[in-house]
Amino acid sequence: MKRSVPFEIFRYAAILLALGVTLVPILWMVSMAFKPIGEWSATGTALTWWPKEPTLSNFRFIFGESDSSLIVALDRTAMKPILSSLLSATFGTLIAMAAGTAAAYGLSRFGSGQNLPLALTQLRLFPPMAVMIPVMIMWAFLNLTDTWWGLALVYGIVTLPFAFWLMKTFFDDMPREIEEAGLVEGCSRWRVFTKITLPMMRAPLASAALFVFILNWSDYLIALLLTTREWVTVPVYMASLSSSMTGQLYGAKAALGLIAAIPPVVMGIAIQRHLVRGLTFGALKQ
Amino acid sequence: MSALTASEAAMAKSTPEAAINRHDESARLGFRLTLPAQILVLFIAVFPLLMQLYISLTDWSPLSGLDWWGAWELWNGFANYSDLASDNRFWGALWRTAVVMVVCVPAEFLLGLALATLFADDFPGKRFFYSILLMPMMVVPAVAGYMFFMLFQSGGPLNDILSTLTGTRVAIAWLSDPTLALIAVMIADIWQWTPLMFLILLAGLVGVPQDQIKAATLLGANPWQRFTTIVLPKMKTIIIIALAIRVIENFKIFDTLYIMTGGGPGVATETISVYIYKVTTQDLIWGYVAAIALAILIVLSIATVFAMKRMAAVREVRA
Numbered sequence: 001m002k003r004s005v006p007f008e009i010f011r012y013a014a015i016l017l018a019l020g021v022t023l024v025p026i027l028w029m030v031s032m033a034f035k036p037i038g039e040w041s042a043t044g045t046a047l048t049w050w051p052k053e054p055t056l057s058n059f060r061f062i063f064g065e066s067d068s069s070l071i072v073a074l075d076r077t078a079m080k081p082i083l084s085s086l087l088s089a090t091f092g093t094l095i096a097m098a099a100g101t102a103a104a105y106g107l108s109r110f111g112s113g114q115n116l117p118l119a120l121t122q123l124r125l126f127p128p129m130a131v132m133i134p135v136m137i138m139w140a141f142l143n144l145t146d147t148w149w150g151l152a153l154v155y156g157i158v159t160l161p162f163a164f165w166l167m168k169t170f171f172d173d174m175p176r177e178i179e180e181a182g183l184v185e186g187c188s189r190w191r192v193f194t195k196i197t198l199p200m201m202r203a204p205l206a207s208a209a210l211f212v213f214i215l216n217w218s219d220y221l222i223a224l225l226l227t228t229r230e231w232v233t234v235p236v237y238m239a240s241l242s243s244s245m246t247g248q249l250y251g252a253k254a255a256l257g258l259i260a261a262i263p264p265v266v267m268g269i270a271i272q273r274h275l276v277r278g279l280t281f282g283a284l285k286q
Numbered sequence: 287m288s289a290l291t292a293s294e295a296a297m298a299k300s301t302p303e304a305a306i307n308r309h310d311e312s313a314r315l316g317f318r319l320t321l322p323a324q325i326l327v328l329f330i331a332v333f334p335l336l337m338q339l340y341i342s343l344t345d346w347s348p349l350s351g352l353d354w355w356g357a358w359e360l361w362n363g364f365a366n367y368s369d370l371a372s373d374n375r376f377w378g379a380l381w382r383t384a385v386v387m388v389v390c391v392p393a394e395f396l397l398g399l400a401l402a403t404l405f406a407d408d409f410p411g412k413r414f415f416y417s418i419l420l421m422p423m424m425v426v427p428a429v430a431g432y433m434f435f436m437l438f439q440s441g442g443p444l445n446d447i448l449s450t451l452t453g454t455r456v457a458i459a460w461l462s463d464p465t466l467a468l469i470a471v472m473i474a475d476i477w478q479w480t481p482l483m484f485l486i487l488l489a490g491l492v493g494v495p496q497d498q499i500k501a502a503t504l505l506g507a508n509p510w511q512r513f514t515t516i517v518l519p520k521m522k523t524i525i526i527i528a529l530a531i532r533v534i535e536n537f538k539i540f541d542t543l544y545i546m547t548g549g550g551p552g553v554a555t556e557t558i559s560v561y562i563y564k565v566t567t568q569d570l571i572w573g574y575v576a577a578i579a580l581a582i583l584i585v586l587s588i589a590t591v592f593a594m595k596r597m598a599a600v601r602e603v604r605a
Contacts, residue, residue, distance in 0.1 A: 011404050015415050018401060022419055025433040025477065028443050032436065041439075047446045095326075103323035110316025118591070119327050125590045127538040129559040130579035133341065133572050134334030137354045157330040160323060189315045220428035220541040221559070225566070235428035239545055250436065257429040268424035269417055276489045279482065280527050 032254035033058055040250040058255035081237035087148040089216035092155025096212050100163025108171035120161035132225050148231045155216040163212050165281040170204040207274040214264040234260045342366055342576035366577035379561035390475045391532045398483025402491050423481040431545030434474040461547055464554035471543045471555050483528055490524030530593055
């Protein structure tokens with residue numbers, strides 16, 4: 001369909017406006033991450049929109065180098081929280097993907113576990129806040145509080161619905177003929193699943209795993225409740241960063257925020273095609 | 287069931303025993319494959335919910351010196367639930383959650399729909415703009431909260447932009463004013479989640495059959511008529527799904543908001559999740575928290591059953 005010139009002008013103007021609104025908060029944080037302390041706030045002089053003297057001192061600071069202009073040194077560096085986030089999100093993803101993929105295949109091919117779709121959808125609907133009391137009690141009892149593996153277990157369960165639904169729609173879409181050929185050849189059902197189906201589903205598995213990893217990596221509330229000191233994750237650590245001497249550590253927090261924000265954005269763009277499917281539980285495909 | 291495929295049916299005719307074995311094998315494997323997920327659900331949903339129900343009937347708190355299973359010593363029947371009815375802070379939090387939802391979800395929907403309409407056909411730069419516009423929903427919510435915390439500082443960039451636009455010195459203390467703080471957290475939510483609406487609605491929009499639109503154009507329908515009589519009805523279920531997702535997620539709103547304002551000033555931005563969080567970590571009256579949580583879960587469960595029926599119907603139509 002041919003569009004008129006005024007429409008095209010309107011379209012680009014509207015999109016540019018949306019781009020501006022989208023990018024200002026992001027770019028402000030990027031800019032803040034590279035600003036020296038003197039440019040953090042606008043007291044006295046005008047606001048610095050782009051660092052006049054770009055520096056990596058904020059990044060060095062959160063990784064433990066003391067900064068003479070800040071007077072303070074951190075009692076903990078960002079290393080451990082980054083490790084905690086990586087471990088808990090990765091292992092949480094593994095748990096969700098293993099249980100979710102197996103269950104999705106069982107339901108898709110053999111009709112087992114008919115209760116799972118409803119149970120898992122309800123699990124997704126529940127605000128984590130409303131089931132955390134028993135989880136906190138259980139985790140304290142099992143000595144899982146403030147450990148990355150305890151956190152990984154909760155992540156694995158919280159994101160299980162996404163892994164399950166994504167993999168179920170992928171399995172439902174997959175043509176059965178190849179599996180049936182395997183059966184005719186005399187392979188057992190299990191062999192067909194592990195030797196034929198799973199290798200064929202490598203790309204969907206990877207997309208689903210990235211999707212689940214983004215969700216785990218983005219968590220704040222669960223880590224806030226289940227970690228206290230040793231294994232706090234990046235968002236919890238970032239929120240706790242402040243100094244009595246300088247108030248908010250704007251630059252340091254922005255640097256950390258930038259580090260936290262990059263992996264999911266990169267992964268999200270990589271799996272753009274599957275975002276709709278993942279978010280709507282397979283009700284809608286792109 | 288779906289387990290019996292055509293080839294298996296054919297085999298069943300020739301060798302009944304082999305087919306029966308095959309069927310047993312399928313059932314057994316199906317059970318084993320779904321077992322881990324079932325255990326996880328039991329472990330995090332069923333058992334904790336029973337525990338939550340038990341604690342909600344007591345005055346138990348982690349400071350009471352009793353283990354949780356000994357909570358019956360502090361049995362108080364349904365007192366927690368009746369307290370809930372007269373807990374003004376709870377109802378206030380519920381009200382603010384509703385206000386945020388009623389403002390944010392429609393705003394996200396309308397903005398997302400408008401953007402999706404602009405992206406419905408091809409134009410130079412489409413994929414690039416599309417990728418950038420999706421970015422906010424991928425930013426870690428806690429980080430987004432911090433971005434907006436910085437933006438809304440009285441010496442921050444937003445006031446700077448407003449100063450430039452109005453030509454006067456604007457120094458609004460956004461996050462310390464009760465009304466403005468609520469508006470600020472809603473702006474952050476709309477910024478982050480309009481892309482989700484855009485993404486889903488665009489996926490629905492490209493699925494609208496082009497020939498019907500062409501036919502309507504030939505019959506002399508103007509763009510607005512085409513939109514309201516063909517596009518919107520075709521997108522009805524997708525719109526319902528998109529709205530349902532945002533309503534559910536918006537109800538849980540915590541990360542961004544808590545980092546921006548911590549629920550303050552006072553209780554001005556205290557939503558239901560923030561309220562439960564504060565009672566859990568500061569007041570430590572867990573018996574009462576369990577009652578609040580359970581009351582919310584029961585209401586939400588009923589809502590899910592309805593939503594599930596709807597989604598299942600959609601899947602069937604599309605299959």
